[in-house]
Amino acid sequence: MFGFSRKATVLAGAMVLGLAAPVSAQDKGQVNVVCVLAEWCDAMRAPFEAATGYRMEFLNLRSNEALVRIRAESSNPTFDAYFAGTGDPHFVAAREGLTEYHDSPLKSELLPDLVSAVDGAYLPIYANPIAFAVNPQVLEQAGAPMPASWRDLANPAYKGLMGMADPNSSGTAYVVIATLVQLFGEEEAFDLLAAMHQNMASYTRSGSGALGPVGQGELGIGVIFMSSIVREIQNGFPIEIVLPEEGTGYEISGVSLVKNGPNPEGGRAFIDYVLSKEAQDLGEPTGNPQPKANMNATLPEGAPEMSKVNIIDYDFVTYGDPDLQSRLIGRWTSEIFPVPR
Known part of the structure; x- marks a missing residue:
């Protein structure tokens, strides 16, 4: 799961060389994502591109590795969005000003308890x-x-x-x-x-x-x-x-907008897509059967509905x-x- 995908390798090479892929007249540019769940990102790439007109490239890193990379690049970010992994690094990134909150129009489709639990640090994708x-x-x-x-x-x-x-x-x-x-x-x-x-x-x-x-x-x-x-x-x-x-x-995985990324509008578009039912339903086929944050997402086989799970008022900050x-x-x-x- 944690090796580089084909697309991740291309992105890594382009970043090392300081190059960007050419932008055609038909697209809106490239969105760079640091992604903890490579199979899910790979499954989302084509439908995201078709739906938005942006091209997507991603680099696969573990949760804490993603935080270290974003922190190291804070003066000149190369990523637009940070997807998945455990919640703590997303909280830390927000606390350090490495990411910023995107008030997505899809937020109304998310389980309110999950949205309130992360307290504006990021947007939840699953619990x-x-x-x-x-x-x-x-x-x-x-x-x-x-x-x-x-x-x-x-x-x-x-x-x-x-x-x-x-x-x-x-x-x-x-x-x-x-x-x-x-x-x-x-x-x-x-x-x-x-x-x-x-x-x-x-x-x-x-x-x-x-x-x-x-x-x-x-x-x-x-x-x-x-x-x-x-x-x-x-x-x-x-x-x-x-x-x-x-x-x-419980843990709440999420998606964050990298502050001062090269394509902030593309990063916001990626986050909006990630929160959609279409994108959330790609989780289970790629080995991620967690109950999703979108209330309209298909419940993974064998999983109870998150709204029926007796979760405590977990203090993620403390x-x-x-x-x-x-x-x-x-x-x-x-x-x-x-x-x-």
Whole structure:
């Protein structure tokens, strides 16, 4: 996913040489996008060009790499828009003045809760809640009940049956910690994390690392972003999605307008297209089955409607603060992880 596409390679070469592709009399010029989800960008390119008259080129980078690139080019930006990836880098880019808000006419089609949650830092394209991936057969064989809540995960019946990522290497696991702190307060959250620790078979490096063992019947419960569970269900694995009854945290991916980019009108046109039902419906076929921000977008197979998910009032600004993040992860690492299981 994270290699350069053909179009991304062309764009990178042109930028190194300081050249721009020739503009024909029939088009409106070129829009340069830094894109975290290459397959989705590649699928959007032709219909975007046909709909708007702009040509689109993109460079595929990981979320934090995209932020570093935009920051490094702030005095002379080469990109017009920044698409997808986790929400934190979009917040940081807005806070540092690297991006600016585009008040898109498509905003009225977006889920209001997602728009308000990002508070004018960027525009949302999808939400991805934390959920439990559950293998009912494994739990039945172990005589363990189906979980319904975060507090249920403290049940000793799940000992050795649970998996989650390590927050030192995974943003997914940090969202879990931040969610519990916001739901229960820090002390009760860490008591719950300590009880969950006793049930963990292992901690994985990646956020979705526990999903394979759950699908293969090695674990009964994985705490993971919902989109990964949806993909596993679509691939035929015998697992179910459980959304905790107290509510759950989530990430909001988005799209941002790069400040002082070479083609700001083209960047705005790209953002407007990205927010459309047509563009959002290209997400699932390219491996992105998250519930989309556009209320008219087709719901991915196996995913619950986002409006029916009990999401908490997640404080993205506070819990995206690097100092708080470092402190909470440090506390987990010193107080929870070393305790024998």
